[in-house]
Amino acid sequence: MSEPTTQPQDAAVDPAPSAPASAVTADPAAVLTDRAAALDSADPLRAVRDRFALVPDEVYLDGNSLGPPTTQVMDRLSDVVGREWGRLGIRSWDGSGWWTAPERIGDRVGALVGAAPGQVVVGDSTSVNVFKALVAAVRMAPDGRDEILVDAATFPTDGYIAESAARMTGCTIRAVAAEEIGAAAGERTAVALVNHVDYRSGRLNDLPSVTAALHAAGALAVWDLCHSAGALPVALDGDGVDLAVGCTYKYLNGGPGSPAYLYVRRDLQPRFDSPLPGWNSHADPFGMAPAYAPADGALRGRVGTPEILSLLALDTALDAWDGVDVADVRAKSLALTDFFLESVTALVPPGRVETVTPLPHAERGSQVSLRCANSGEVMRTLTERGVIGDHRSPDVLRFGFTPLYTRFADALRAARVLADVLEGTP
Numbered sequence: 001m002s003e004p005t006t007q008p009q010d011a012a013v014d015p016a017p018s019a020p021a022s023a024v025t026a027d028p029a030a031v032l033t034d035r036a037a038a039l040d041s042a043d044p045l046r047a048v049r050d051r052f053a054l055v056p057d058e059v060y061l062d063g064n065s066l067g068p069p070t071t072q073v074m075d076r077l078s079d080v081v082g083r084e085w086g087r088l089g090i091r092s093w094d095g096s097g098w099w100t101a102p103e104r105i106g107d108r109v110g111a112l113v114g115a116a117p118g119q120v121v122v123g124d125s126t127s128v129n130v131f132k133a134l135v136a137a138v139r140m141a142p143d144g145r146d147e148i149l150v151d152a153a154t155f156p157t158d159g160y161i162a163e164s165a166a167r168m169t170g171c172t173i174r175a176v177a178a179e180e181i182g183a184a185a186g187e188r189t190a191v192a193l194v195n196h197v198d199y200r201s202g203r204l205n206d207l208p209s210v211t212a213a214l215h216a217a218g219a220l221a222v223w224d225l226c227h228s229a230g231a232l233p234v235a236l237d238g239d240g241v242d243l244a245v246g247c248t249y250k251y252l253n254g255g256p257g258s259p260a261y262l263y264v265r266r267d268l269q270p271r272f273d274s275p276l277p278g279w280n281s282h283a284d285p286f287g288m289a290p291a292y293a294p295a296d297g298a299l300r301g302r303v304g305t306p307e308i309l310s311l312l313a314l315d316t317a318l319d320a321w322d323g324v325d326v327a328d329v330r331a332k333s334l335a336l337t338d339f340f341l342e343s344v345t346a347l348v349p350p351g352r353v354e355t356v357t358p359l360p361h362a363e364r365g366s367q368v369s370l371r372c373a374n375s376g377e378v379m380r381t382l383t384e385r386g387v388i389g390d391h392r393s394p395d396v397l398r399f400g401f402t403p404l405y406t407r408f409a410d411a412l413r414a415a416r417v418l419a420d421v422l423e424g425t426p
Ligand SMILES: Cc1ncc(COP(=O)(O)O)c(C=O)c1O
Pocket: 125, 126, 127, 128, 155, 157, 158, 195, 199, 224, 226, 227, 247, 260
């Protein structure tokens, strides 16, 4: 196995400050400790950490799977349950804004993924939104286009749903590496489903160029933003994305099972023919007409009754973004992952881990994946020692770096504990 190397690749983002020449012979752990302290005190996002309810003395590096709660969520949910539901009851659908919450909160999510208002609706799971997006995309495609391309390394649910969507729409399906999807699209391709950041490796796929190549081939682009929304800048409108989906329980901290979202670009909305035309997307839902007539706009993506408790937990979680610039989040994310990799290189016994995540900044999301023997057992021990990441079969340790609450000192502690665990594990 090769040791991780950590040469910063992108001059546009400041790398972590390097050690002064005089420190070269000093104890590497002490040098890293000083650098972590300096980086934390210079961090423009350091005060945002106080918006989260974190477990003291634990390093939580699993926000790319389930983000922690914000400090406000308990009070909000207690008000929603006690007053809005408990006292106002049914009147809250209008009086407390429940009915329009999917679009209202959709606009808030939209602001974090480069979507102008009126194009994002929150509801259902990512899996369900992948289904809506893919079937609707095939229905929009010109006649004769009967192929769906899917990112070969995709999170499994996207692949399963795409396969079923293909069978239902009479399409064939072809799995292609994300970086080759643009070139693979041909005159029969209706749509491609691509992950912005790969869940296992942490690789960031080139959304602008893949989208442009798909459009040049006459195909539509559906992006899964689960691992990029809230972790790095996304420009759905700017890059001309057709449809996109994502979850809200990772970097957006909505809570376990919080609803996902669907983006439908404004000019495509009149042609968005939902495969799940529930009453919530009807033009006149309370008219109770037997025939379906779709509403205008993003709310065509709605299906049934919204998940109000988790939607409103998400609403409050999004307050954590007040005043936060996503460019600062990206700069800190890259600095954190650089610093973690550098600390791993310095502290972990040589040859024990191999870096899976691409080193060039332009290809890196906000996680570090390390290949490691006995990775399941190693992660269990890390967790027992207060460093929470996760393990993805068969041999990957995943560490998610969430700039709103993760400190450089946390990254160093994780590397130090990993080194200790690997010293003691065969
Ligand atoms: C890239 C990606 N897509 C989809 C999902 C699944 O989403 P859901 O469980 O909300 O359907 C996940 C994670 O659970 C994911 O990482």
